[in-house]
Amino acid sequence: MKKILVVLLLLSVLLVGCAQQTVQPSATSTPTTQTTPSATSTPSTSAAEKILIGFSESKTGKFNAESKEQTNGFLLWMENVNAEGGIYVKDLGKKVKVSYTSYDDESSGERVQQIYAKLISEDKADFLISPYSSGLTASAAIIAEQYGKVMVATGAASDSIFNKGYQHVFQLYTPSSRYLTSAVDLLQTKFPDAKKVAIVYENSKFAKSVAQATKSYAEEKGLEVVLYEAYEPGTTDFTSFINKIQAANPDAIIGGGHFADGETFAKQIFEKKVKIKLLSLLVAPAVPEFAEIGDAALYVTGPSQWEPQAKYTKEAAQKMGVEFFGPTVEEFVKEYKAKYGYEPGYHAAGGYAAGLILQKAIEDAGTLDSEKVREALENMKVMTFFGYLEFEKGEYYGRQIGHDMVVIQWQESDGQLKKEVVWPETGASSQVIAYDEKY
């Protein structure tokens, strides 16, 4: 008898364990809310006490560094806006403070939908910000669209998310189709003799879409693409690759992938003394740590979504005939440095801009109603510290068409490596220098 009781007890413990699992699903993700939204507050009611913004961040896994920056930027915006009493909502006739809820997606697509469904249905988020990276954003977009929630996509540059019929996803970054085209423009303007280009890229979603677009753009512009080839993610040995490049004898190498491979590639190109006019790589050169590789970093160029030296000013906005909204570049950089102790990169700027653009849309719409805010975003033409922002209304609904990349180059001043903006010419802080000048 006793034994049966023990067994029953064990079984019931097991069952309770299972049941708890289903009753408390929240245990699988980490809420980091500062203020838990009350269960009764429904979005877009006139009684709204606060605006809740939901997103997933990659606290662990391969995106943790980029995602953290993005969140830092967002938090700075939230702090600023709440310091002024919140966002003014005309319908309510008052300012409403902002709070946020986020969960860790572990840099993996598996949990993104789970998180966004929870943000919408349980936490009752009013607006969403995308996860970091295009793949995760694509998964989240389905949920956002299904519930008609506006999602501002930052840290997601892919074009292919935007011709999929989504009506609520708005992109802040310059899409990958225009990521390296400025490098081609730069090459043609500054080195008119250069005719042959090698495009080599990491075989991953992002780099590949950039490379494809760059190739067709370069060919359209009359350049000869002498090598177009991918290397595997995680490649550390580019020797054979560089041999192949040398055999093709290009004037410029354009491509890359993410940070680690880009840094290595640049280093090994330098070690092999490859003679080219321009080396332009994705992601890596824009990251401050790129300077670690010393001389190898010199004269390497790369596209960047945003740089602290960027010249997006009120005057520039006036010239274009659009409104300037939010802090100036200098204010943003100063505040960010004060809060986090280092200079912001473009991920951080993107995070701040995501909040800023939502703020602007809510103020324009005068309501928290998703559809009205969506319309406001659709019609938005605004200059911010992040650059000029405007969204496509056609086939690629929500894709960024206003924002432009800058091209930076690592140059030397007083024996120190320093990033300079060399393109577009109007915003340049220095003149571009040919890569092979370094040898």
Add this chain to the structure above:
Amino acid sequence: MNAEVLIDSIISGLLLGLVYGLAAIGLNLIWGVMKVINLSHGAFIALGMFSIWILYTSFGIFPYIGIIMILGLGLVLGIITYFGALHRVIDAPELSTLLATFSVSLIIIGFGTFIFKTNPKALDFSLGGIEAGSIVILGTKVATGVISIIFTVLLYAFLYKTRPGKAIRAVSMNRTAAELMGINSSLILALSFGIGIALAMVAGALIATIFPFTILSGGGYELKSFVICVLGGLGSPIGALVGGITLGLIESVVTLGIQTSFVPVLEFALLVAILVLKPSGLLGGK
């Protein structure tokens, strides 16, 4: 394509293959003696990379001297790992040893990620290089290849000339018989695992002198080591060196002819094909 490019590719393929081979020898020794597929191999390679990085950047120890310290460290860690994670399950079905070594890998990578994050690191030092026309061979690569050969020779001398080495070979051939001859097989297994881990860590350290790395880098080298071991024959240390050189040459020379992104397809298809058709490896008899 010109001859210089080809020569350059062959030389760098050979040098690289030697390090790959050294990394795989550790895996192969463990397999040969213990019949254990060591899934913590990659984690220990990464540990070797970070050990040399710490020795060099924090203590300023010259990398090639650091390697000797890492050899000792690897031996100790390997023996500890054997008694902590493997001894209890050494006779259990292979799933147990696979998972036991995998859990060791999770523990190492887990703590490693916590301490070092996943940012790439590199040893910033150079030995210059040899130049001839467009051929550039880096000094660090030459040093790495030479050291790999030295370690392989030392391992052979150890296995064939010393008592513990002979005991290891005896256990690898027939454990029961070796035990009957009065060999303490637990100690020998622990020693073999220790040597295997030490070689993995040294290989990791050597790789760190030529390529950048993160705490997750070991995984890729571990997969390469599998391919190498299968190419050269599972269980045969010299086979691992041959397998390593083969892989190095495939990566650097074959790449000249095909799209680089197809190389992994080739490598892993080769792995499966050899396992199925000639499990004793390219060199092995039937």
Add this chain to the structure above:
Amino acid sequence: MKDSLKNLTDVSLLWLLAIIAVMAVIPPITNSITMREDIFLILQYIALAASLNIILGFTGYVSFGHIVYYGIGGYVAFALMYFYGIHLIPAMIAGGIVCAIIAYLLGEAVLRLRGAYFAIATIGINEAVKALVNNLEFLGGSAGLFFNFKIYQNYGGAGNAIWLAYYLMAILAIVVITSNYLIKKSKFGLGLMSIREDEDAAIVLGIDTKKYKSLAYMLSAFFPGMVGAIFFFKNGNIEPVNAFHLLKSIEMIFMVVLGGFGTVTGPFVGSLLYERIRGLLLVNPLFKDLHMAVAGIILLLLILFVPSGVIGYLRDKVAILRRYVE
């Protein structure tokens, strides 16, 4: 056949199916989206772990790269839906069938290998397929494929489509668990387990081990193929890194071993516990940053001290459980 149908009313299977069924109907009844997402993942784990159990638990073949079938099934179904607009259900079945066929063909080669050789070969297969798909331009290569949101209109909108995926996953989980049970109770299952205990002896006893292994491998590939189809349909995009993620393979093995290798209840319990442990580790401020290392320590302790898993352990210790827990 009659016998196996009678088996279906056995208590040890019924209570298990009842729990899964109850769990699966909670979200539609309460209309909780959050719960639907959570339980969807659990059901997916159950289906994957139980599928792997057929080859790993019953037959004793360590299929280390088993996730390859999840990826292949996902890609086949996704491509059928993406290029030809085929409905999810036939696409899913096609995904499963393709996986079974591939498993048959590969099995012809790799099932001759034993022990660790087999394990390495399956890792090799997964990596080779991943690298290959990375290079297949018509499948989007490394960039993968994205659904157009409009595709969900054929299912009455995205909401309904996701619910459909959810129900299919629940049914699939139940089907896989049931087939685990039927296999274990059948002559076929006994044959598999004799292979696990001693393959050479099984051959001597006249068991057609080649046929048995091949069938077991095909079955254990068929179901993950369908799981992959459902998951990526709901996910809306598929790319090689997510479809052929080796770590996920290891998660599957972890769940089987945690619950109890070769039992029917084991994969179910293992999946629930795994999800629970993971959740706790991620929330706990002490372990949050170290969750991987802690998971490693738990796994190691499990292998060293409870190699038969939770269910295996309980069945050993508590005699009466043997009647009610398979």
